[in-house]
Amino acid sequence: MGIGATAGVAAVGGIALSAQAAGSKSTSKASGALAFDPDGYTKLTTTITDAAGTEHDVTYHFWKAVTYVANPVDEAYQSLNVSVPVEIDGTAVDASGAPILFANAVGGYMPSSVADATGVGGGGMTGIPGGGAPGASASAAPSASASASASSGTGTGTGEVQSGGNAMVNGGEMVSLPKLALAAGYVVVEPGARGRTLKDSDGEYYGVAPAAIVDLKAAVRYVRANKGVIPGDTDRIVSSGVSAGGALSSLLGASGDSRIYDTYLKELGAADASDAIFATGAWCPITDLEHADGAYEWNWGSNVTASTGKVVDQTVSKALQSQFAEYQAALKLRGLDGFGPLNARNYDEYLVKQYLEPSATTYLAALSASDRATYLAANTFITWAGGKATFSWADFLTHVGARKKTTPAFDAFDLSAGENNEFGKGTTVSRHFTAYSLKSDTTGLTARRLDSDIPEMLRLMNPMYHLGKENPGRSRHWWIRLGTKDSDTSLTVSANIAAAADNLGDDVNHLYYWDEGHGSNTDPGDFIKWIAKVSGYKGKRK
Numbered sequence: 352m353g354i355g356a357t358a359g360v361a362a363v364g365g366i367a368l369s370a371q372a373a374g375s376k377s378t379s380k381a382s383g384a385l386a387f388d389p390d391g392y393t394k395l396t397t398t399i400t401d402a403a404g405t406e407h408d409v410t411y412h413f414w415k416a417v418t419y420v421a422n423p424v425d426e427a428y429q430s431l432n433v434s435v436p437v438e439i440d441g442t443a444v445d446a447s448g449a450p451i452l453f454a455n456a457v458g459g460y461m462p463s464s465v466a467d468a469t470g471v472g473g474g475g476m477t478g479i480p481g482g483g484a485p486g487a488s489a490s491a492a493p494s495a496s497a498s499a500s501a502s503s504g505t506g507t508g509t510g511e512v513q514s515g516g517n518a519m520v521n522g523g524e525m526v527s528l529p530k531l532a533l534a535a536g537y538v539v540v541e542p543g544a545r546g547r548t549l550k551d552s553d554g555e556y557y558g559v560a561p562a563a564i565v566d567l568k569a570a571v572r573y574v575r576a577n578k579g580v581i582p583g584d585t586d587r588i589v590s591s592g593v594s595a596g597g598a599l600s601s602l603l604g605a606s607g608d609s610r611i612y613d614t615y616l617k618e619l620g621a622a623d624a625s626d627a628i629f630a631t632g633a634w635c636p637i638t639d640l641e642h643a644d645g646a647y648e649w650n651w652g653s654n655v656t657a658s659t660g661k662v663v664d665q666t667v668s669k670a671l672q673s674q675f676a677e678y679q680a681a682l683k684l685r686g687l688d689g690f691g692p693l694n695a696r697n698y699d700e701y702l703v704k705q706y707l708e709p710s711a712t713t714y715l716a717a718l719s720a721s722d723r724a725t726y727l728a729a730n731t732f733i734t735w736a737g738g739k740a741t742f743s744w745a746d747f748l749t750h751v752g753a754r755k756k757t758t759p760a761f762d763a764f765d766l767s768a769g770e771n772n773e774f775g776k777g778t779t780v781s782r783h784f785t786a787y788s789l790k791s792d793t794t795g796l797t798a799r800r801l802d803s804d805i806p807e808m809l810r811l812m813n814p815m816y817h818l819g820k821e822n823p824g825r826s827r828h829w830w831i832r833l834g835t836k837d838s839d840t841s842l843t844v845s846a847n848i849a850a851a852a853d854n855l856g857d858d859v860n861h862l863y864y865w866d867e868g869h870g871s872n873t874d875p876g877d878f879i880k881w882i883a884k885v886s887g888y889k890g891k892r893k
């Protein structure tokens with residue numbers, strides 16, 4: 352629960368603030384355990400350097416570890432922090448109508464807690480640089496710290512996480528979207544969420560699919576149910592997340608108000624309110640998991656693996672590639688800007704023309720003439736003419752070099768991938784979620800079929816499922832980013848989300864960052880500006 356106020360004070364405060372807000376907008380629907388305590392904050396001051404390098408003195412109200420469901424399974428994760436700016440650079444700020452950045456800090460489908468954060472941008476997993484308060488969730492998620500540091504990318508072992516939640520980097524510098532958003536005058540909500548390694552005393556895994564997305568939806572519902580009490584515009588909730596957090600952010604955007612989560616939300620005692628969000632920000636989303644093995648081989652099949660220096664079993668790789676061809680054709684997506692139907696035969700050309708060459712062009716154009724000459728001399732596969740970079744897909748793949756993962760990248764034959772754990776159930780730590788990998792299982796499983804609940808779990812976890820259905824509750828604005836050297840998944844994964852949203856008529860802003868790896872965010876200031884643009888927010892100084 353919120354700190355700093357007794358229940359009695361909370362009730363009085365809640366009534367007082369609702370009454371104030373009543374004249375303008377509707378009042379809070381939340382009651383009882385789900386009523387936000389408007390007085391339960393501490394006033395904090397911090398200095399935030401914005402994306403342009405300018406320092407800002409920010410005074411804000413900080414609500415810590417507010418439980419967002421009535422029947423929590425584990426409050427350490429099912430709680431959120433709220434930060435509301437009240438003064439920026441000595442000028443009073445009224446954030447009551449500001450967009451709300453809903454920034455999850457999930458990484459690796461691991462548990463994510465904000466309970467020990469000491470201020471804005473402090474959530475995340477233990478031991479992740481920039482991922483939050485030291486010691487956060489250490490006792491409840493013992494494996495988070497150890498696995499999070501295993502970032503060498505040598506394979507797909509359980510618990511191996513390449514980056515942490517909110518662990519975005521820009522040229523080696525940590526990027527905190529929560530901090531940048533606060534300094535821009537926005538309200539920031541940072542939700543915790545259960546993750547795959549959480550196990551209770553009976554040995555039951557209680558954070559595996561679909562726990563994380565159900566938690567994030569419950570948190571959105573909580574914010575909306577407390578409209579007018581939690582400052583900010585609940586019609587302008589903008590989600591952000593990186594990697595597994597980017598997957599969950601895009602899923603949140605795609606699945607707004609979908610009924611397929613109802614029973615899970617009800618069980619938790621989630622607020623009775625919409626969980627639709629206005630806009631979605633997703634960096635390197637690790638999603639569409641049941642099709643990701645095929646997509647991975649289509650993309651990186653001929654590259655050597657970092658851990659072995661060898662190419663993977665080409666029979667397996669080819670079999671998976673043909674699955675990708677079938678899947679991609681069935682999606683019936685059209686590429687952006689009139690490219691036409693996307694398939695396994697033309698997706699290389701699509702990526703090169705739509706994303707990779709423009710990405711290299713932007714990168715090279717920003718260099719000084721001498722730096723550009725040096726780069727081009729070291730990368731002769733690029734032709735630079737008329738201010739534009741051109742190259743072939745094959746040369747691009749060679750340029751990227753070793754792939755991070757073995758094969759299959761996500762549903763490992765030996766159940767060792769983190770995603771196998773994400774689809775664990777009950778006391779079973781890891782399960783197969785594709786028929787192909789079950790058939791090739793090396794752990795001694797004899798089942799011929801996937802467990803009967805797996806198809807439902809896959810639907811619950813996959814934004815592509817929802818985007819194929821034109822869900823009316825989906826977000827209509829999409830900011831998607833991915834590094835061109837990110838081989839944590841296929842480069843087609845985010846491009847497919849972008850194409851699916853675009854084909855539905857949504858506003859899509861998707862760029863690839865040239866030569867950047869997993870978790871990079873080299874244009875965070877543009878995202879902050881984009882939030883103002885799509886939400887129509889002009890800022891409000893008192």
Ligand code: DHB
Pocket residue numbers: 457458459460512513514515593594595596637769770839840
């Ligand atoms: C993350 C990275 C992965 O390679 C993966 O398979 C799942 C999640 C992450 O960084 O969150």
